[in-house]
Amino acid sequence: MNDNQILQCNLAAFGSCTKYGPDGKLGDAFYKSVKLFKSKIMKHVNPTGAIDDNVRSAIHDMISNLNPFKLKCKCGECEGFGHGSMLDQYRDGKPHIEAYCQYEYPYISHMTIGAAAGIIAMYPDETWEISSGYRCHIDNKQHGRTSTNHMGKAIDLRPVSIPFNNRAEYCDNIRNELVSLSTFQDGWSESNKLALEPSRIAPTWVHLDCRQFDHKWIIETARV
């Protein structure tokens, strides 16, 4: 990834990768995302799309808030991000789309990492716990799961300071707000847009992923 692509991934929650992916070209979508970042996070009134040192340092702070150690797989057998197994393999009898891609990407996509950091920064009064980061095939076996979303594409955030009985409503509100910004979708119907797992699957936490992005963008961005 070049510097522009890293910048696009870092601002993913604000729409910088929407439509074209992190292609390194800083066009309209990117400058719109800078404006949204400056208004939401830096509290600028009437922001422009320009980036100066203050903006760069605010972006840096936002990303640094996400502890990379917490993203690691908990299986106890891999080093934290799988074994790179099953490249180009898909679940038997299923279409060759990302939902069925069996590949253990070597890291979590920086689009997903940027998106998670962005959500945490948008709701700074909440205490967020990364309830699921990377989950490799061994971890899936240990828990009887088949989903491969967490093999480099997804992160789950749990709002732990909200009383449990209020979390579903709280997470629904957050999903609605993120969808209304047009930077996330609820479910997986659109290409090249970040996705939120619907509340029927993820009621009391916020699951976000980049699985609707073109495979090449996930390959390029899911690296250390």
Ligand SMILES: [Zn+2]
């Ligand atoms: Zn593992």
Ligand SMILES: [Zn+2]
């Ligand atoms: Zn999840």
